[in-house]
Amino acid sequence: MFKTLYQHIGKYKTAALLAPVFVLLEVGLDVLIPYVTSLLIDHGITVGNLENVYTYGAIMLGMALMSLFLGIQAGRFSAFASTGFACNLRRAMYRNIQRFAFSDIDQYSTGGLVTRMTTDVNNLQNAFQMLMRISVRAPLSMVSSIGMCLFISGRMSLIFVVAALFLSLVLVLIIRSVARVFAKVLKQYDALNTVVQENVTAVRVVKAFVREEHENKKFIDAASLLRKLYVRAEGLMALNSPVMNLVVYSCIIALSWFGAKLVVSGQLTTGQLTSMFTYIMSIFMSLMMFSMVFVQLTMSAASGRRVVEVINEVPDITNPENADSDIPDGRIDFNNVSFAYKGGSGEYALHAIDLHIDSGQTIGIIGGTGSGKSSLINLISRLYDVSRGSVMVGGKDVRSLDLTALRASVSVVLQKNVLFSGTILENLRWGNPEASREECEQACRIACAHEFIAQMPHGYDTRIEQGGTNVSGGQRQRLCIARALLKKPKVLVLDDSTSACDNDTDRLIRSALAQQLNNVTKIIISQRISSIKDCDRILVLNNGRMHGWGTHKDLLNGNNLYKEIYSLQNDDSGDFDDSTRKEGMA
The missing domain is CATH 3.40.50.300 (P-loop containing nucleotide triphosphate hydrolases)
Structure with missing residues (x-):
């Protein structure tokens, strides 16, 4: 499956490579900004040195503007590559469908093919864009932030490590549950699109037999089941937020308690403690982004199999080698x-x-x-x-x-x-x-x-x-x-x-x-x-x-x-x- 999907990135491979490069540079700047902030506090505000305040402030402003520029470029290239990738997939599916024999068409419902060319391709497009940006940004940001925390204070960093391990375990359990539900969601999309397609195509028959209520019930039943599946999936996903808040606030309390003692004893400066608060948010936001990526990848894996199935479907009827084009008469x-x-x-x-x-x-x-x-x-x-x-x-x-x-x-x-x-x-x-x-x-x-x-x-x-x-x-x-x-x-x-x-x-x-x-x-x-x-x-x-x-x-x-x-x-x-x-x- 992955080989087929990779082949259809096509001419957008350059853009797909440039997007994570810009993300890498952007993350590097984002990670350094809190450290420069700690220098501004310790060597400028705390000691009353305005020259250092202006110097470090100008450095921070320049880094922020550069980070903004890099983020825009990463977004532009990732959007260009992901939309082009989706276009290539739809083109490949449509081209192969045109080659289908009647026996091949009999295997797929019209609603199912519509779902594959719309919802499934959209899932793959979103997943590809996430791979180029969030899946690059999240691990880099987390590792860099943990590295900076270790650089500032190794003992205080243990708080983040324990919290991160606990949160990762919870996210894995949530993602596994959500994956099973989303597999059912895609099948229900097929059923819903089939109901809509049949009704619109045969609307005159529906009206002639006064079966509007019957068709409404069919649609409502299909839409309601889809809603229930989505509610179940979103309900599981919603657990991310309270668990994340619990871990973040626990870390803030622990960091405030132990950090204050270290500041008083002179083992940690006020600026360093402030920067660690920024890094803790960066670490847990990275974990949250990880969960989003894994959920999207789980959805797109099911979608990818369905899309590749159509692209790789070998029509029952194909042109023979050295095909004869001469048909002399109508016998x-x-x-x-x-x-x-x-x-x-x-x-x-x-x-x-x-x-x-x-x-x-x-x-x-x-x-x-x-x-x-x-x-x-x-x-x-x-x-x-x-x-x-x-x-x-x-x-x-x-x-x-x-x-x-x-x-x-x-x-x-x-x-x-x-x-x-x-x-x-x-x-x-x-x-x-x-x-x-x-x-x-x-x-x-x-x-x-x-x-x-x-x-x-x-x-x-x-x-x-x-x-x-x-x-x-x-x-x-x-x-x-x-x-x-x-x-x-x-x-x-x-x-x-x-x-x-x-x-x-x-x-x-x-x-x-x-x-x-x-x-x-x-x-x-x-x-x-x-x-x-x-x-x-x-x-x-x-x-x-x-x-x-x-x-x-x-x-x-x-x-x-x-x-x-x-x-x-x-x-x-x-x-x-x-x-x-x-x-x-x-």
Whole structure:
């Protein structure tokens, strides 16, 4: 973990080294100032020598100003290095998340990833800044102060040594208890962020089902548990203050009692006793800073493991060595393919799929919920890897192809495609950043989106809100289809991507695709037979297995399941997932 974190300090290493150097110089001056104060008292004020008062006073002022300058420089360099370190960590996490396969994303919750990139990185940033300043200042200050006390009076220094040992023992016990609580705090942050993310994303569903109170309770429960954990941790941390006060005041009383006797007997001067009072506060403030550092390091150790886990996560799907970027056409072959989700039950979602599609063909896929439709098409662009068998595009195994080239050649409009905040034109150019306005308009005409865009106040410059909330479901689907077309793919996959469109619009889109993209392999997944009946071939999936393969006419004549679906949808407009149909299949 530490090696990975160290590597991400990057170009900020110089600043990270300069910060403790300035702290070291600052501490040196801070430790000398009380000693100069004792000289001012003993050789100036006590003997009535104004010249010495002015001399030592000027020296103290100069040392204080220099200490201030050094402290500012230490703060500036530590802030620069710690914020840069945090930026590097977030960049590394985000870059690796972008490389994640779907199977990797399945391992982490969205809320958990948000927590790692925000709270956990903030903890590491604060800990790194403490390491550069407080963790350097505290031991130096304490050791130097104890050294000065020993120099002034060895016998009196025993008071500090005993007190410091007692306080260190108490702080260790407190820190050990706090560490266990903070480990739970970070996990609870994940839960809280997940609740917030789900609620904000699905706010329309929440309101439609009048579930605001239910969601409020979920949030309050998560926030309350987080509060309780923090109260417990802060309650333990609060013990620092009374214990510290007890030790400090005990030392002051002991120092006053024994010091007064030594002053009276002439073994200690008034100025030396005064400086020792300053050093005692410095010693115990250093111990208090030590406790802060250890608590922060304890929190950041848990955060560091979580951050490094994401940074070092090796994606399940990576580019092969000497990857092939040449994909000649849109031919697709499933060679005895079986597939199971990595984090699932271990059962196959697809069983022995043997399917061969010629380039330029239009293929329809139909099947009930959970039949494996989306799993099948996710294998084409290698969003997941097969468990057995092979998937080939353009006559080449997808595992041998360059991922960028493969996904540029296979354009997928998923069921849950989203639009991003920005203009319609900016959203369309996600498919091709170099696309001209004319190309965007042409793609929108094929997707039957140009007409409603033209009616908007600002046309293609109309702003889309986050998630496409200011357009209808059907409009959003058509914009996503247009965006996919701009990639100029060799394979176009529409995963139930016209489900929110009416039948006439669905028919117009299919007609335009057939006329304009006759050289592109098209795979249309739909719950409606009317959307796929004109396809060159239709695949019927049931429980992850091929249940039928052929033309619409062939399947009506030879596949009972397909015939049953057709009858339900034509006789009473029944849905494919209708309960009566399911009972008939059982």
